[in-house]
Amino acid sequence: MKKFMERYSYESVHLLLNQIAIGLFGMTLALAAGMADNDALRTATSVFAIAFFLFLQYITVWKVGAQDRLSHDLGNLEKNYLVPVWMWLLSNSLNLVLALFISLAMWFDVPVLSTVGGVASVIKLIIEGMYTGVLAISVGGAPLNSMWFMYFVTTLPALCVVFAAYVLGFNNVTLTKKK
16 A cells, blocks of 8 residues: 555545646536526536546546556556556545535434534535536436435546546557647
8 A cells, every 4th residue: 555655646636636626616617607597507517617627637547547557568567457446536535535424414313413414515515516516406306416325426427537547548548639
């Protein structure tokens, strides 16, 4: 684990900082669209912010995969496709803990849990603000942000992108043109 932290902690923190920055950006866009009372605009800006966030995740992790491929070719590193999963887990550990607190607050009607869940919701709103517009969509008469499992689901697109980006970077496959 120490080797992993030495090699990948910077990029994992970079993933988290990108998330916070885009979260603030996405939350601002969703709030502006909400103040304009335009649900379609709120959803569209949220989808844009999510796509931008995932693109930044892709770029960061693709470079890590490409660097690992060079180390692998030189015989200094073994192929390990669990690296992106661990990077995702490290960069999303705060999201998962917050989602757990929010879920516990929704499941149990305990004042302490309600307070902790409320604080967790505010923090999650800031760091995952790009999902604000999408979570405001009503399904079956209830907004998605009232469903406990959605706070876990919002972390899954990043997992998919991080894993795919690492594999593509490791295999030197690009989805963007470089000139």
